[in-house]
Amino acid sequence: MTNARDAFIGAMRQVAATVTVVTTDGAAGRAGATVSAFTSLSADPPSVLVCLKADSTIARAVASNGVFCVNILPEDADHLAQRFAGLFDADTPDRFEGVEVSETEYGPLLPRATAFSCALTDRHVHGSHAICIGEVTGISDAGEKPLTYMSGTYHIVRPKSPV
Numbered sequence: 306m307t308n309a310r311d312a313f314i315g316a317m318r319q320v321a322a323t324v325t326v327v328t329t330d331g332a333a334g335r336a337g338a339t340v341s342a343f344t345s346l347s348a349d350p351p352s353v354l355v356c357l358k359a360d361s362t363i364a365r366a367v368a369s370n371g372v373f374c375v376n377i378l379p380e381d382a383d384h385l386a387q388r389f390a391g392l393f394d395a396d397t398p399d400r401f402e403g404v405e406v407s408e409t410e411y412g413p414l415l416p417r418a419t420a421f422s423c424a425l426t427d428r429h430v431h432g433s434h435a436i437c438i439g440e441v442t443g444i445s446d447a448g449e450k451p452l453t454y455m456s457g458t459y460h461i462v463r464p465k466s467p468v
Contacts, residue, residue: 321455324378326389327355327363328412331370337400337413338363339390341454342434343375351441353421359435367437368428374412375439377419379449380461385415386452411442420445 322341329336340363342356355375357364367373378385387393389400397403406413411422423439430436453460 318456321453321460324383324386324452324454324459325355326376326378326385326415326418327357327367327373328376328406328415329363329366329370329373330408330410330412331366331372333366333369335401335413336363336366337389339386340375343377346438352426352438353423353441354436354438356434356436359430359433364435364437367425368435370412371425372411373423373425373437373439374409374414375421375423376415378415378452379417379447380452382415382417382452383459386454386459409443414445417447417449418445419447419449419451 323343325340325343326337327340338357338361340355340357344354346352346354353375355373357367385404388397388404391400394400401413405416409422414420421439421441422443424442425437426440427438428435450462453462
């Protein structure tokens with residue numbers, strides 16, 4: 306099975322993904338993590354889904370709080386992506402420390418991020434991840450170009466020149 310897993314991971318590295326930070330706040334506490342598995346699900350009702358490692362702090366907090374916020378990072382926010390991916394947890398265990406956020410009942414909004422505030426409506430565990438479906442209750446459109454990730458590095462999005 307290792308060959309199939311390695312082939313899958315190799316192929317998925319070629320898929321560009323918008324870099325997002327999922328945050329949550331509530332009775333179970335505040336948490337945040339960098340996530341690349343995010344997509345729209347439905348316009349009626351407006352819904353999105355995120356995939357979170359099932360045994361992670363963020364997945365447990367989202368399940369308990371029943372709310373989450375998806376922050377689409379602006380193209381120059383790779384430092385926030387790294388911070389919320391846990392790269393600096395040894396030195397700064399509170400990933401929010403020093404970050405100027407806007408607090409909401411769904412989770413912190415990160416600076417200059419386009420954000421979707423969501424009420425958790427469904428959760429399914431598949432393999433190693435929890436698929437969390439959220440009904441969008443609010444949108445903060447920052448109008449920024451997004452940061453993307455592909456082949457182990459961050460990228461920026463630019464329109465293709467006309468031929």
